[in-house]
Each structure stands twice: as structure tokens, then as C-alpha cells.
Amino acid sequence: MTLTVYLSGEIHTDWRDQIIDGARDLDVRFDSPVTDHGASDDCGVAILGAEPDKVWHDHKGAKLNAIRTRKGIEEADVVVVRFGDKYKQWNAAFDAGYAAALGKSLIVLSGPDHQHALKEVHAAALAVASEPRQVVEILSYVLTGKLPA
Numbered sequence: 001m002t003l004t005v006y007l008s009g010e011i012h013t014d015w016r017d018q019i020i021d022g023a024r025d026l027d028v029r030f031d032s033p034v035t036d037h038g039a040s041d042d043c044g045v046a047i048l049g050a051e052p053d054k055v056w057h058d059h060k061g062a063k064l065n066a067i068r069t070r071k072g073i074e075e076a077d078v079v080v081v082r083f084g085d086k087y088k089q090w091n092a093a094f095d096a097g098y099a100a101a102l103g104k105s106l107i108v109l110s111g112p113d114h115q116h117a118l119k120e121v122h123a124a125a126l127a128v129a130s131e132p133r134q135v136v137e138i139l140s141y142v143l144t145g146k147l148p149a
Contacts, residue, residue: 001143006076006099007032008069009092010084015109015132019080026143032071033065033091040065065091066093073099075119077120078142080135083110092119098123107135 005028007016018031036038044051044060051057069091073079079099081092099106107124110118110133122128129135137148 002027002029003077003143004029004031004075004077005080005139006030006072007082007097008068008073008079009080009082009089009101009109011037012084013034015082015084016090018132019135020135023139025042026136026139028143031044031076033069033072039097062091069095070098073098073104074102076104078105078107079080080107080109081116081121083121085111087111096121097122107138109135 003026005019007019007022007030008040011033016030016032016035023030031066032142034043041058041061044062045057047064048060051060073095076099081096081099083089083092096106096108105127107127107129108118108122110122111130114121126139129133129138140145
């Protein structure tokens with residue numbers, strides 16, 4: 001069995017690399033949004049033309065990024081959504097809700113400081129992890145049926 005896993009959310013730490021590296025011996029294919037913050041923010045105006053108003057600048061970028069995000073989530077078997085400590089990831093909340101609405105297996109990766117704020121998101125998840133290692137262990141268990149050593 002091969003799993004396609006979409007890694008969504010916070011882009012300021014190496015959590016994706018930790019999961020991908022930890023799962024290198026598993027039959028997993030990973031996908032994610034564009035994690036180059038500048039490219040993600042400016043794709044709309046770079047492709048469709050400049051906007052004098054920052055609202056429309058951001059609007060264009062968000063719509064182009066949504067094409068990739070929706071496709072990735074729709075094709076995923078498992079969606080992992082990371083809520084980081086430093087920034088508010090409103091897009092991650094959308095991605096979690098979208099994945100849940102599509103009936104995708106959702107894993108939320110968040111710290112203890114977000115327990116109350118994310119209670120509805122956590123309720124939609126099949127697992128709530130606090131460390132990337134736990135996500136790798138979940139993927140391993142799903143694929144092999146074996147508990148971590």
C-alpha cells in the first residue's frame with residue numbers, strides 16, 4: 001500500500017523535512033503547498049500583473065495557491081496540518097476543514113498552547129500529534145500495522 005500525504009500549514013520550521021526524512025523507508029509520497037514564502041505571496045502579481053492595493057495583491061496569490069492546495073488535498077490519502085507557534089496559520093485551518101469535509105484522514109500537528117484555540121479542528125482530526133516523529137510513527141503503523149520500537 002502506498003500513501004499519498006499532503007503536508008499543509010506552517011512554513012517557518014523544518015517539520016516537513018523531519019517527517020519526510022523519518023518516513024524515507026516507508027511507501028509514502030509527499031506533496032505540499034509552495035513553501036517559499038515570497039513566491040507564495042507574490043505568485044498572483046508575478047503572473048497576472050501588479051496590484052496597487054495589497055488586498056488585491058494577496059487575493060490574486062491566495063487564489064493561485066488554492067489551485068495547488070485543493071488538488072493536493074483532493075489527491076491525498078492523509079492530510080497533515082501543522083499549526084506553528086509563531087504565526088497564525090489561517091490557511092492551515094481552511095486546509096484542515098477542507099480535508100475533513102472531503103472525508104480525508106486528517107492528522108493535526110500542534111503544540112499544547114493551541115489546544116483550546118484548535119478544539120474544533122482537533123475534533124475533526126483522526127489524530128492530534130505534537131511532534132513530527134509521532135506523525136512518522138502514525139504513518140508507519142498505518143502502513144505496517146506494527147507499533148514503534
